[in-house]
Amino acid sequence: MKSNVQVGIIGLPKAGKTTIFNALTGSDAETGAFHHTRGPMRTAIVNVPDRRVDALSGIFHPQKTTYAQIQFNDISGVSRGQTEREGFDSQTLNALSQCDALLQVVRGFESALALDGEIDPVAELADLRLELILADLTVVERRLERIETSLLRARTGEKPALEAERALLERCREALEAERHIADVEMTDEERLMLRGFAFLTAKPTVVVVNLGEGDDPQPDLAWANHHRLTTALALRGAIEMEIAQLPVEEATLFLADYGIAEPTLHAMVRECYRLLGLISFFTVGEDEVRAWTVRRDAGNGSATALAAAAAIHSDLARGFIRAEVLSYDDMLACGTLAEARKRGKLRLEGKEYAVQDGDILSIRFNV
Ligand SMILES: Nc1nc2c(ncn2[C@@H]2O[C@H](COP(=O)(O)OP(=O)(O)OP(=O)(O)O)[C@@H](O)[C@H]2O)c(=O)[nH]1
Numbered sequence: 327m328k329s330n331v332q333v334g335i336i337g338l339p340k341a342g343k344t345t346i347f348n349a350l351t352g353s354d355a356e357t358g359a360f361h362h363t364r365g366p367m368r369t370a371i372v373n374v375p376d377r378r379v380d381a382l383s384g385i386f387h388p389q390k391t392t393y394a395q396i397q398f399n400d401i402s403g404v405s406r407g408q409t410e411r412e413g414f415d416s417q418t419l420n421a422l423s424q425c426d427a428l429l430q431v432v433r434g435f436e437s438a439l440a441l442d443g444e445i446d447p448v449a450e451l452a453d454l455r456l457e458l459i460l461a462d463l464t465v466v467e468r469r470l471e472r473i474e475t476s477l478l479r480a481r482t483g484e485k486p487a488l489e490a491e492r493a494l495l496e497r498c499r500e501a502l503e504a505e506r507h508i509a510d511v512e513m514t515d516e517e518r519l520m521l522r523g524f525a526f527l528t529a530k531p532t533v534v535v536v537n538l539g540e541g542d543d544p545q546p547d548l549a550w551a552n553h554h555r556l557t558t559a560l561a562l563r564g565a566i567e568m569e570i571a572q573l574p575v576e577e578a579t580l581f582l583a584d585y586g587i588a589e590p591t592l593h594a595m596v597r598e599c600y601r602l603l604g605l606i607s608f609f610t611v612g613e614d615e616v617r618a619w620t621v622r623r624d625a626g627n628g629s630a631t632a633l634a635a636a637a638a639i640h641s642d643l644a645r646g647f648i649r650a651e652v653l654s655y656d657d658m659l660a661c662g663t664l665a666e667a668r669k670r671g672k673l674r675l676e677g678k679e680y681a682v683q684d685g686d687i688l689s690i691r692f693n694v
Pocket residue numbers: 337338339340341342343344345346356357358359360361362402403435436437439537538539540563564565566
């Protein structure tokens with residue numbers, strides 16, 4: 327697995343993508359200037375905020391504290407009618423296919439820069455999604471044509487696989503033509519795996535971000551943005567949060583309170599992305615380092631096993647895996663020290679197949 331989760335920020339021109347990128351990453355990339363036509367993608371890697379890591383650090387006083395990391399990509403805008411005109415350029419498509427999840431930004435603030443002044447996030451989201459649907463449809467149709475050609479030349483033994491793929495893609499085409507997302511098509515895990523190589527845009531977990539103006543109710547009803555599988559929606563006041571993200575921590579806390587913002591949106595964003603992607607965190611602890619790791623809840627078939635967790639740390643740990651010593655985060659906090667946890671019998675020895683739980687503290691015994 328790639329080391330970091332990657333989240334791509336997309337939206338129509340001037341929706342506030344770069345503003346949100348800055349708010350999430352504490353960057354100060356120039357806003358209002360990055361034209362949607364062409365241009366390099368901006369990227370920033372940030373620590374995944376996790377109070378449990380802070381608490382464990384407070385217990386172990388390690389030399390080093392390492393958070394999990396997440397990468398945000400500010401991808402150039404998608405314009406209305408783009409797929410019909412020239413399609414996405416290969417740079418953008420490539421950037422999008424790398425992303426594990428998408429943030430779809432829609433404008434909810436007054437803007438003189440926007441091409442059509444009216445604030446209409448509902449229409450904006452529909453238009454953005456239509457472009458993604460059309461982009462996927464192009465890929466599906468191209469592949470279906472290839473399959474037809476291949477079937478003409480295929481040997482008998484090769485036909486069933488091609489026919490199964492064709493049947494699946496035809497179902498996808500039907501859904502897309504009805505303006506539905508591939509994520510919403512009923513299919514087996516095996517079928518989803520078959521589609522993975524296409525990196526369909528409408529199959530990706532999606533967080534809709536409604537970028538509100540300064541004076542707006544920060545908790546609007548977002549049911550309209552929320553009705554797809556693997557989709558969730560949240561609202562924020564991007565311009566304010568961008569400014570706050572650039573302040574030193576103590577000042578930022580004061581400003582958040584001033585504006586009635588419970589937590590920086592980054593926190594909610596990461597939680598939603600982890601949930602949609604089925605990711606969990608486990609920890610390793612010690613005097614040298616307290617560290618958070620990210621694994622998929624369902625790595626392949628079943629769940630994230632102790633062996634998969636060991637492999638995430640180092641291939642040697644997986645190769646020479648003997649046992650995992652496991653302690654839950656809550657027990658660690660209740661006991662205060664590892665010695666006390668051991669005394670109370672809270673440390674368990676588990677084998678390769680143990681299903682790692684969110685918040686487990688692991689110590690892998692291995693021998694290579
Ligand atoms: N009032 C207000 N203005 C905002 C907000 N977010 C962005 N803007 C302004 O809207 C304009 C566009 O913002 P950007 O963040 O550059 O938008 P973008 O989607 O990255 O734009 P392109 O990359 O050019 O498509 C800038 O002038 C921002 O200052 C917001 O939450 N409130």
